[in-house]
Amino acid sequence: MCSVEMPENKIHETAIIHxxxxxxxxxxxxPYAIIDEETVIGDGCKIGPHAVIHKYTTVGKNCIFFPGCSIGADPQDLKFENEKSYTIIGDGCTFRECCTVNRATGEGNETRIGNNILMMAYTHVAHNCIVGNNVIMSNVATLAG
Structure with missing residues (x-):
């Protein structure tokens, strides 16, 4: 059995981690990336400058977040009452510049992104959406909640 040693984390001095x-x-x-409360970031992830991983988000392994991503922000839904809901991101996902993914509406509900997803620049996944594995969302594509 072979073991692979993971390198140390590299966290820029201006990043904010809850x-x-x-x-x-x-x-x-x-630089200036933010990782919010009750968030889990998997091994090997890269979170770019000014990217924000919001509260109650779980990110799998080896995901890449380019500058300006907002992952797990409150949903854009008038029914939302600040209940605890989640965003779940699978393994091997790439979120290009300025992608947004909103957490779910409804206590305990999830917005879920599968494995090996490519979200090109300016794509949006709304509350309570479920995106399967091996999906490519082209620039500026939007999924409504």
């Missing part, structure tokens, strides 16, 4: 965030091994967090 004390309740759980960080995997071998991650990189760029």
């Amino acid at each position: 004390p309740t965030a759980v960080l995997g091994k071998g991650i990189e967090v760029g």
Whole structure:
């Protein structure tokens, strides 16, 4: 059996990471990136400059977030009452510049992104959406909640 040693985390001095965030091994967090409360970031992830991973978000392994991404923000839904809901991101996903994914509406509900997703620049996934595995969303594509 072979073991692979993960490198240390590289976190820019201007990044803000909430004390309740759980960080995997071998991650990189760029300048002015924010990782919010009760967030889990899997091994090998790269979070670019000014990207924000909002509260109650779980990110799988080896995901890449380019500058300006907003993942797990409150839903754009008038029914939302600040209930605890989630955003779940699978493994091997790439979120290009300025992608947005909103967390779910409804206590305990999820917005879910599968494995090996490519979300090109300016794409949006709304509350309560479920995106399967191996999906490519082209620039400026939008999924409504």
